[in-house]
Amino acid sequence: MRPTRQLHRLLEAGLADITGSSAAELAACVAMLPDEPRSVLAVHPALAAARQLAPLLRYRHKSGFVVDDMVDLEQFVPIGGLALPDSPLYLVCEPDRGDDMRNWSPNEALPVIHERGRTPLTVNEGISWLLQEPKALEPNHCFMTIGSRRPTGSTLDARTPAIWISGGTGRDGTARRGAPKIGWCWAGNRHTWLGIASARHRAPFDR
Structure with a gap:
């Protein structure tokens, strides 16, 4: 999907409302981006924090x-060596849920991701991806x-942050059962239902 169409989806979701930016301002940012295949329009945390984006999911x-x-x-920032483009909106190319790394801990996965010539997603990028492709989040495949x-x-x-579907237990509350959830996991733990995006x-x- 072209960046301009992806911006339209973000605007429909309410991005302009939470950022205070006009549709024209955001469109001007997108107009400067390259046309990359299999890319997702990501929202830079300087434009909108993950906590602001989460309710749009x-x-x-x-x-x-x-x-x-x-x-x-808000204190979770890009890891060392991971630099974000200096643009309010930018492209994340060929995102992958990392199903092959289910039951890997983040500590185990990070060096292998780098060996493969890839880069781990930030929490803002994960949310941005799901705003474009909600089906990338499935029960037991988060x-x-x-x-x-x-x-x-x-x-x-x-x-480390993670995104999954709430079971409605504990402090989540039954009203949130089935809702997309921004939570966390221990970086040394493995989970059979969580990939490493x-x-x-x-x-x-x-490049």
């Missing part, structure tokens, strides 16, 4: 949400976004 008419105990989501981590001095917080590259960076 839909799964079977349920709105997305951030788990109650992830109060520091994913982690290990390109976002929270620095804690010289180390990283042990959590990645992309080929980002544009407009030169």
